[in-house]
Amino acid sequence: MSFNYISQILPSLIQGAGLTLQIFFWTLILSIPLGIIVSLGLTSKIKPLKWILEIYVWLMRGTPLLLQLIFVFYGLPIIGIVFQRYDAALVAFILNYAAYFAEIFRGGFQSVSVGQYEAAKVLRLNYWQTVRKIIIPQVVKIVIPSIGNEVINLVKDSSLVYVIGLGDLLRAGNVATSRDVTLVPLLLVGLIYLLLVGICTLILRQVEKRYSYFK
C-alpha cells in the first residue's frame, strides 16, 4: 500500500466524502424538525390528519430506502415529476428519515407523564412555557439514544445514493478499485466511514453527557 498511491486517490475520495457529508447534514437538519412536526400530528385529535401521517410513516418504514430512492429518481419522472439526482436523493432521505424520527419523538412525548402537564397547569404555566421549559428537555433526553442510532445509520445509508449515480464516497472508492485493480481504495473508504461514525459517536456521547444531570 504505497503512500504515493494513497495520496493520489485521496483527493477523489475526499471529494466523494464531501457529497456524503452534504447529504448527511441536509437530511439531519431538515428531517429532525419535520419528524417533530409529524410526531405532533401523529398524536393529533384531527383523525384524518393522524391517519394520513400514520400511512406515511408505515410506507416509509415498511419499504426499503433503496426502493424509495429509485422510485423518486427513476419512477416519478414517468408521471412528470422530475428531480435532479442530488435533489432526488435529499427528498428520499428526508422523507424516509423524518418518518423514523417522528416515531421516535412520538414515543418521547408519550413517555412524559401526564403529571408533568398537570403540575405545570396548576402553576399556571401556559402551553408554550410548559413545552419549552419542562417537556422538551425531558423528551430530548429520552430520544437521544434512538436519534443517535439513526444518525449513525444515516452516515452509512448515504452510500445508497450510489444507485442513482451520485458521486459519493463509496462510488469514488469503487471507481478507483476497478480502474487500478487494487483493494486499497475500498479499504480507505471503509476507514473513512469508520472515522465519520467515530466522530458522530463522540459528539453523541457529549450530548448525552450534557443531559445526564437529571433522571
Next chain:
Amino acid sequence: MLEVKNLKKSFGERVILDDVNLTVRDDEILCIVGPSGAGKTTLLRCITGLDTPDSGEFLMDGQPFDPQGTGASDRVIGVVFQDFNLFPNLSVMENITLAPTMVLKESKEAAVKNAKKLLGELGLSTKGDLYPWQLSGGQKQRVAIARALAMKPKILCYDEPTSALDPNLRQEVANIILSLKKGGVTQLVVTHDLDFAEEIADDLLKVNPIDQNQD
C-alpha cells in the same frame, strides 16, 4: 375562606360527586376522608382546575373564582400532588422559582430570595442546587410544598400526602402540615387515613361512594 357549593361531577353516566358542599376556613385544616373510589381525588381535581365539574360554584373570601382561570383572582389554589410531580429536569431552586418568574413576573432575585426562605422553613436550606432524583421521598414532598407556596396561594391542597411515603414519615408529614398552619397557611387535605386526618384536622368531611343503583 374557600367555599364550594353544589358541586356535581359525573364521568359519562356515572355520578361521582352529587351536590358536594364544603368550606375551608382561614388558617384551618379541612380533611376530606373516605374509602377508595369515593371521589376524593375527583373532588380535589375539580377544586384545583384539573377536572371540569358539571356544575357548582367556587368562592374565595366570598368572591367567585374559576379554578381553571389564569387571572390573578383565579390563582388562589396550590397543589401538592400524591407523587409530587416535581420537574426532573430542573433543580430544586428552579422548580420553585419557575412559575413565580414566568407567571407572576417576579424578578429572579425576588423569586430566589423567597424560595430560600421557604426552603429554610421546610428544613431544606442546603438542597437548592440538587435535582429531584437526588432527594428522598419526604424531601421531594417538601419541595413540592415549597413550589406550591411560592405562588402565594390562599389554600394549599394535598392529595393523599402520606401514601407515597414510608409509613414512618406519617408523623413528619403531620408535623409539617401543622407547622404550616401555625404560619398561617390554610390547607385542604384529602386522605383515606382517618387517624391521620383526626390528628391534623380542624374540620372533617366524610365522603362515600355514591350507590349507582339508587338512581
